[in-house]
Every structure is written in C-alpha cells, then in structure tokens.
Amino acid sequence: MSTWEGFLIALVKTVVIFGTVVQVAALMTLAERKFSAWMQYRIGPNRVGPFGLLQPLADGVKFIFKEELTPDGANKWLFRAAPILAALPAMMTIAVIPFTPDIVIGGRNFGSLAVADLDVGILYILALGGLAIYGVILGGWASNSKYSLMGSLRASAQMISYELTLILTILAVVVMSGSLNLREIVESQPTVGHWHIWTQPLAFVMFVVATFAETNRHPFDFSECEPELVGGFHTEYSAMKWAMFYIGEYSAMTMMACLTVVLFLGGWSVPFWESAPWFVCLAAFLAKTSVFLFLFLWVRWSLPRFRFDQLMRLGWKVFLPLALINLLVTGALVSLF
Amino acid sequence: MSTSSTGGPAAGTTRVQGSGATGARTTRTFEFAPGEVDRDDPLHGELMELNMGPQHPATHGVLRIKVVLDGEHMVEVEPDVGYLHRGKEKTCESLGWRKFFVHTDRLDYLQPLMNNCAYALALEKLAGMQVPERGQTIRVLLMELSRVMAHLIYLGTTSIDLGAVTMFFFTFSERERIYTLLDAYTGHRMNNTYIRIGGVYADVEPAVEREIRAWLDQFPKKIDEFEKMLTGNRIWFDRNRNIGTLTPEMCKAWSLTGPNLRGSGVEWDLRKKQPYSGYEHYDFEIPVGTIGDCYDRYAVRIEEMRQSVRICQQALDRLEKSRGAEFLEQDRRYVLPPKGLVHTSMEELIHQFKIVTDMALPKGEAYHAVESSKGELGFFLASDGTSHPLRCHIRAPGLMNVQAIPAIAEGRLFSDMVSIIGSLDFVMGEVDR
Numbered sequence: 001m002s003t004w005e006g007f008l009i010a011l012v013k014t015v016v017i018f019g020t021v022v023q024v025a026a027l028m029t030l031a032e033r034k035f036s037a038w039m040q041y042r043i044g045p046n047r048v049g050p051f052g053l054l055q056p057l058a059d060g061v062k063f064i065f066k067e068e069l070t071p072d073g074a075n076k077w078l079f080r081a082a083p084i085l086a087a088l089p090a091m092m093t094i095a096v097i098p099f100t101p102d103i104v105i106g107g108r109n110f111g112s113l114a115v116a117d118l119d120v121g122i123l124y125i126l127a128l129g130g131l132a133i134y135g136v137i138l139g140g141w142a143s144n145s146k147y148s149l150m151g152s153l154r155a156s157a158q159m160i161s162y163e164l165t166l167i168l169t170i171l172a173v174v175v176m177s178g179s180l181n182l183r184e185i186v187e188s189q190p191t192v193g194h195w196h197i198w199t200q201p202l203a204f205v206m207f208v209v210a211t212f213a214e215t216n217r218h219p220f221d222f223s224e225c226e227p228e229l230v231g232g233f234h235t236e237y238s239a240m241k242w243a244m245f246y247i248g249e250y251s252a253m254t255m256m257a258c259l260t261v262v263l264f265l266g267g268w269s270v271p272f273w274e275s276a277p278w279f280v281c282l283a284a285f286l287a288k289t290s291v292f293l294f295l296f297l298w299v300r301w302s303l304p305r306f307r308f309d310q311l312m313r314l315g316w317k318v319f320l321p322l323a324l325i326n327l328l329v330t331g332a333l334v335s336l337f
Numbered sequence: 338m339s340t341s342s343t344g345g346p347a348a349g350t351t352r353v354q355g356s357g358a359t360g361a362r363t364t365r366t367f368e369f370a371p372g373e374v375d376r377d378d379p380l381h382g383e384l385m386e387l388n389m390g391p392q393h394p395a396t397h398g399v400l401r402i403k404v405v406l407d408g409e410h411m412v413e414v415e416p417d418v419g420y421l422h423r424g425k426e427k428t429c430e431s432l433g434w435r436k437f438f439v440h441t442d443r444l445d446y447l448q449p450l451m452n453n454c455a456y457a458l459a460l461e462k463l464a465g466m467q468v469p470e471r472g473q474t475i476r477v478l479l480m481e482l483s484r485v486m487a488h489l490i491y492l493g494t495t496s497i498d499l500g501a502v503t504m505f506f507f508t509f510s511e512r513e514r515i516y517t518l519l520d521a522y523t524g525h526r527m528n529n530t531y532i533r534i535g536g537v538y539a540d541v542e543p544a545v546e547r548e549i550r551a552w553l554d555q556f557p558k559k560i561d562e563f564e565k566m567l568t569g570n571r572i573w574f575d576r577n578r579n580i581g582t583l584t585p586e587m588c589k590a591w592s593l594t595g596p597n598l599r600g601s602g603v604e605w606d607l608r609k610k611q612p613y614s615g616y617e618h619y620d621f622e623i624p625v626g627t628i629g630d631c632y633d634r635y636a637v638r639i640e641e642m643r644q645s646v647r648i649c650q651q652a653l654d655r656l657e658k659s660r661g662a663e664f665l666e667q668d669r670r671y672v673l674p675p676k677g678l679v680h681t682s683m684e685e686l687i688h689q690f691k692i693v694t695d696m697a698l699p700k701g702e703a704y705h706a707v708e709s710s711k712g713e714l715g716f717f718l719a720s721d722g723t724s725h726p727l728r729c730h731i732r733a734p735g736l737m738n739v740q741a742i743p744a745i746a747e748g749r750l751f752s753d754m755v756s757i758i759g760s761l762d763f764v765m766g767e768v769d770r
Contacts, residue, residue, distance in 0.1 A: 150406075
C-alpha cells in the first residue's frame with residue numbers, strides 16, 4: 001500500500017466518521033423532540049420534510065441567520081471561544097473509537113473503521129473530554145451575567161465530583177482487558193459472555209451515571225438548570241454560538257454512548273455470531289449505541305433533577321469509594337488468576 | 338401514600354406519609370448559619386445580590402424575589418409583589434355588586450368557579466338569602482372540580498420546576514379534560530362566571546353529568562400514575578423532604594391556611610370546621626401531613642384530589658336524586674327573572690330593570706370564606722345600603738403564602754427556592770389582585 005493510498009483511506013474514514021457524528025448530533029435534536037413529544041401526548045415536529053426529518057436543517061438555517069448578541073461587559077474573546085471549546089472535544093475524541101473490525105473488501109484489508117488506532121486511546125479520550133467543561137466554565141464567566149456565573153460555577157464543582165468516578169470505572173475495564181487501546185479492549189470481549197457488563201456490573205452502572213454528568217445531561221444538568229438559572233451558562237448566548245453548545249452536548253452524548261458500547265458491551269461484537277462480516281459488526285455497534293442514546297432521552301424526560309450538592313454527595317461519598325473498592329478487587333482478582 | 342379507610346369519616350382525618358420505602362428515610366438537612374460567617378475573611382468573599390423575577394420561569398407569574406446569595410446559599414430573601422396589581426377591590430366598589438362576578442374569575446385564574454362561589458356566598462350572607470339545595474350541590478361539584486384543576490396545575494408546575502417536564506403534560510392533559518367538561522356545562526373553558534347570587538346560572542344537563550362521572554371514574558387511576566412518577570422517586574423525595582419545613586406555630590404566625598397548614602399536621606379545613614354549601618352532608622376526609630415540608634404539602638394535595646373525587650361523586654348522586662328541582666332562589670330583589678316573563682309581565686320587567694341598574698344590598702357587613710385550593714379565600718363586604726359596596730376586601734390565601742417564603746428559604750440552597758415556591762402554591766393574579 002503506497003503512502004497516498006493510506007492517506008486516502010484515512011481521509012475517507014475521517015470524512016465518514018465526522019460526517020456521521022455531526023449528522024447524528026443533528027438528528028439527536030430531532031429525536032429528542034420526537035421522543036419527548038411521544039412521551040407527553042404530543043406529536044412533535046412534523047412540518048419540515050417527511051416526519052420532520054429536515055427539522056435540524058431548518059433549525060441550522062435559522063441559527064445562522066439569527067442576530068448574535070454579546071452582552072455589555074462580556075469578555076469578547078472568551079465569549080466567542082467558549083462555544084468552540086464546548087463543541088470541539090467531543091468531535092475530536094470520537095477519532096479513536098473503533099466502529100468495526102478490519103474491513104476486508106475483495107481480499108484487501110482496509111483496517112478498522114477508526115480515524116486513529118492509538119495505543120493510549122483511553123488517555124486521549126480522558127484528556128480531551130476533560131477540556132469540554134472549559135467551554136461551559138468560560139462561557140458562563142465571560143457572559144458577565146450572575147445566572148451564567150452560577151451555572152459555570154456549578155459545572156466546575158460538578159466536574160470534580162464525577163470525573164474521578166468516570167476514570168476509576170474505566171480503569172477497572174482497562175485492568176480486565178490489559179490494554180489502553182480501545183481496539184484491544186473490544187477484542188478482549190469477543191462473545192456475549194466476555195462482555196465487561198457481566199464482569200464489571202458495578203463499574204458499568206457507575207460509568208453510565210457518570211456519563212450523564214459528563215455530558216451535562218438531565219438529571220445532572222445543573223449548569224443549565226432551566227427553572228432556577230434560566231439556562232445557566234448559556235443564558236446570554238444566541239444564534240449559532242448557542243447552537244454550538246448544543247452540537248457539543250449532542251456530540252458528547254454520541255461519543256459517550258460509543259464509549260459505553262466499546263468498554264462494556266463488546267464494541268462491534270455480534271451476539272452468538274463470532275465471525276460476522278464487518279458490516280454486520282458495524283450495524284451491531286450502531287444498534288448498541290442507539291440504545292444508550294435513547295437512554296439519555298428516556299431519563300431526561302422521566303426524572304426530576306438532582307440538586308447539585310446531592311450529586312456531589314453521590315460522587316464523593318458513594319461512587320468514589322465504591323469505584324476504588326471495585327478497582328482494588330478487580331486488580332487483586334486479575335493478578336491472582 | 339396510605340388512604341386510611343380505617344379512620345373513616347368519624348375521624349375525618351387521613352394522615353399522609355411517604356410511601357413505605359422512602360417514608361422512613363430522611364436526608365440530612367443543610368446546616369448553614371449566615372450570621373456566623375466572617376465577611377472580612379477573603380475565603381468567604383462578597384455576597385451576591387440576585388434578582389429573581391418578575392420574569393423568571395420558576396416564579397409562577399410575575400413575582401419578584403430579591404435574593405442575597407453567599408455562594409449557593411440564600412442569606413436574605415425578599416419577595417416583592419404588586420407587578421400584577423389591577424385594583425380589583427377598588428373595581429368592585431365602583432362596578433357594583435353584580436358586575437364584579439366577572440372580575441372574581443380573574444383573581445385566581447386557575448379556579449374561577451371557586452372565586453365565584455366565595456363571592457356569591459359573601460353576597461348571600463349580606464343579603465340574608467338561602468340557596469336551594471340543588472344549587473348548593475352544583476356549587477359543591479364545581480368547587481371540587483376547581484380544586485382538582487388548581488392542584489393539577491400545582492403538581493405540573495412544581496414538577497417542571499424540579500425538572501420532571503413530562504409530568505407537566507400529564508397533569509395538563511387531565512386538566513384539559515376538566516376544561517372540556519366545564520365547557521360543556523358553562524359554555525366556557527376558563528373564566529366561567531357561572532355562579533349567581535342565589536344559586537347558579539343554569540342547571541346541569543344529564544348528559545354532562547354522565548360525562549363528569551365518566552371522567553371521575555378514571556381519574557383516580559391517573560393520580561396513581563402521577564404518584565408512580567413522583568411519590569416513590571428518590572430524586573423527588575430528596576428535593577422535597579426536609580425542605581421548607583413549616584411548623585404549626587409558623588403557619589399561625591404567617592396565617593397560612595389550606596394545604597400549607599394541613600401539611601404541617603394541623604387539621605383545619607373550613608369545609609369541615611365551618612361548613613358552607615352543605616359540605617356537612619358529604620363524606621370525605623381531611624389529609625394532614627406530619628413534618629410540614631415540601632413533600633408533605635405535595636402528599637396532602639395528592640390526597641385532596643382523591644377526596645375531591647369522592648365529594649364530586651356524592652354530589653353527582655345528589656344531583657341525580659334532585660333532578661328537576663329549583664337551582665336558583667327566585668328572590669326578585671336580587672335574582673333576574675326568566676327572560677320569557679320579562680317580555681310578558683310588567684312586574685318582572687321592573688324587577689329586571691331594578692336589578693340591572695340599581696341592585697342594592699342591605700346595610701351591614703359580611704365576611705364569608707371558603708376553603709379554596711390555596712387556603713382560606715374570603716370576601717369581606719361592607720354595604721351602606723346602596724348599589725355599590727362601601728368596601729370590598731379579598732382575603733387572598735396566596736398573599737400569605739408568598740409572605741412565608743423568606744421564613745423557610747433563608748439559609749437554604751438556591752436550588753431549594755424552586756421547591757419552596759412550587760410547594761407554597763400561589764397565583765399572582767390573586768396575590769396582587
């Protein structure tokens with residue numbers, strides 16, 4: 001394989017993956033509105049395109065043409081940088097997610113459908129994922145609004161209390177599979193019996209809860225908190241800047257759903273069909289991901305919201321000790337057997 | 338939630354509690370004493386003054402609350418009312434006795450018929466009139482439906498404030514059905530103005546009665562659904578338990594009534610203690626809480642909806658028995674004659690002219706209160722014997738509820754403000770009048 005051929009393959013994969021993620025993020029806004037409507041005796045958007053499928057496009061056009069407001073006394077540069085900071089990390093972390101095993105077409109091996117096959121994939125995700133919160137913190141601080149400031153302060157307090165749990169639960173999986181490479185983590189769970197959801201049930205539950213906090217989703221969306229903080233960190237944002245926060249949120253949801261599937265549900269592994277072709281594997285991966293995406297919507301429209309100190313208590317007093325014990329036991333068992 | 342049928346009507350009291358699993362658990366209350374903090378210490382920093390409202394999603398209308406915050410804690414809370422003041426009491430004095438009925442609808446616009454009834458009862462007390470039994474029964478039916486409507490709004494808005502957005506639509510779809518029923522009966526969904534001095538404007542059609550009964554039969558199941566979503570929900574429990582605790586003494590000091598008082602365990606319900614409109618003939622129970630926190634007030638309101646359904650069903654039974662009876666006292670000093678008679682009889686024409694232009698009530702004073710969904714809703718009327726009141730005062734329970742906010746909110750977290758505002762349950766149209 002020549003250099004330019006390898007470059008071309010990587011380019012195609014990048015375009016496909018990033019295009020899909022942005023599309024999924026856009027469709028998730030529609031899905032959110034549709035699912036919530038169905039749960040609430042409503043119909044949901046159905047005017048633009050069949051079943052309202054073009055609604056995200058119409059929204060996008062609207063956001064671009066809306067007037068952008070910057071409040072008086074706002075720190076202009078940080079105010080502009082914050083939405084970008086919020087949207088980028090989720091899109092960048094998706095690069096290391098392996099969606100399929102090696103793609104073999106006509107005897108040629110094109111490699112896994114992933115932008116990069118990093119040996120430190122997990123570290124890369126954690127490092128970049130941690131940056132997303134800066135968009136929220138800076139956006140709230142730069143707005144020069146009291147409500148926004150409170151939203152961003154809550155976000156920073158929240159970050160400290162859940163990131164540790166998130167990392168410790170991921171570590172338990174890493175210990176089980178013996179690698180930081182996402183591809184090898186998937187390959188360590190080839191059949192349903194090997195899935196880490198069975199070997200690490202406690203870590204799975206804590207990880208899923210932590211992903212809700214990581215993505216700032218209900219019931220942990222304290223930095224937004226519609227009724228008290230009137231939108232929180234994005235109170236003062238309008239037009240495309242506001243939409244960027246949402247693209248960030250929905251990309252992060254997609255990203256975390258993918259990560260959950262990779263870590264705990266065997267990634268592309270198809271139940272009871274070990275030698276499935278790559279496109280079946282891809283379909284299995286997407287199906288598993290959509291289950292978790294639906295979970296995000298389901299929880300949001302069913303549960304009341306926590307109070308932020310309750311999440312802190314949950315994070316520090318329940319999840320952190322549990323995750324540490326879980327990691328300790330996992331490590332001890334793995335080194336013994 | 339336990340509906341103690343063992344207590345029976347003799348005891349007349351239902352003690353509501355959290356469902357078995359969660360009832361015994363309590364969350365630690367937040368200890369915070371704003372006075373003890375040294376403000377010169379750089380660690381504590383400055384206080385932040387936050388203006389909550391008058392346009393704010395959680396203030397249920399146009400209430401403005403000035404909050405002084407130390408981080409997330411509220412040091413000082415000061416509610417500021419008056420943004421919806423329309424001078425209703427003065428309007429009553431200038432419009433005259435009859436025409437003010439329309440304006441009572443706009444006080445607590447979530448239960449217009451309740452306000453109609455309260456005003457009509459005060460007028461009747463002043464005039465020394467009796468209402469026929471069927472008229473009273475229809476009033477009881479309408480008042481209880483209003484109570485359910487208002488409690489559904491409480492449940493929906495409080496849920497949306499605490500993040501359970503879907504509950505809002507669940508409760509609103511039920512309220513919508515009551516609106517449809519009222520539309521079928523009164524011809525209006527909101528602002529019905531259907532109560533008259535001496536009774537009600539028109540009789541209930543049997544078909545409407547059947548529709549109301551059909552709705553009543555399925556409504557308890559819907560309440561069960563609401564409870565499934567909230568009562569045993571750990572998040573809902575944590576957001577409401579031990580928050581905004583009102584002791585019976587505080588309730589008395591702030592003259593709180595209604596579910597807020599009963600949530601604190603005081604068994605005080607005007608329907609039982611000072612029966613009006615024949616409430617003494619109905620079999621129902623007064624739910625009371627134990628601690629007096631937001632969760633108890635929630636539980637009390639849920640149980641009150643169930644009791645209202647019972648009362649409505651009994652009222653429908655009575656209506657069936659008294660079908661065809663008089664529903665409007667035919668007292669020609671205050672009650673308009675039927676239109677057909679006006680066209681044919683000289684006396685009736687004179688009565689009509691007299692009532693429309695210059696209906697005078699006897700000299701004197703009267704105060705009558707009803708148990709509205711928010712508490713004791715009373716009208717004080719003073720008459721100098723003319724066609725216009727000397728003074729009309731409305732005892733709006735919502736105003737007292739707003740006054741109690743600082744007492745239970747200070748020292749707590751800012752997030753608790755929405756639980757407290759929601760659970761006290763007031764409507765600014767009534768508070769500001």
